[in-house]
Amino acid sequence: MKSERQPCVYILASKPRGTLYIGVTSDLIKRLYQHREGITGGFTSEYQVHRLVRYEMFGDMEQAILREKQIKRWHRQWKIGLIESENPDWHDLAVGLGFDPLAPSGWHDGP
Template sequence: MRERQPCVYILASGRHGTLYIGVTSDLLARLVQHREGLLKGFTSRYGVIRLAWFEMADTMAAAITREKQLKKWNRDWKCRLIERCNPEWDDLAISLGLPPLRTIEGTR
């Protein structure tokens, strides 16, 4: 993965939990911001910090177009998209080099 590359991503609070769709040019930096609660709003309020799915794009315009498309999808479609490549809803940020999320009351 290039250091800075347009990307659309889906975060989840847990398996089949609350979902958030976002876009960024630096996925690792954005994931750290979400995990540390530096982005006040929806994700910090609902604990949506697990990277469930992501897709790289050639341009930021393409990433934004894809983000808008996904935001229009119904929840079942979004869950199926995640489960095609991540059936266990694992935190994909670990495969990108971030440490595992801390366990809180039995959650992964």
């Protein structure tokens, strides 16, 4: 996996319309690896929130942090709408970035 250092806001989900986590990083590949391996501990490990369902790249970290804060303030339904606007079936986008698919563990494609 090639690591691309670029500011990014990302959303992880436990399952479609499940528990969401919104984060910001300068290295999405490294951060996804940390989440998936449980290195980060905390919320994402406790609630098994490891599937990348949306990400947005930015030119600088300041823009990315502002966007992360904006999305975190949104109502849950707005966040779901944002995800479903480009990923209606809640596919794990990390697979397209070179990661192996995660074990199902209650995850189903679609409703």
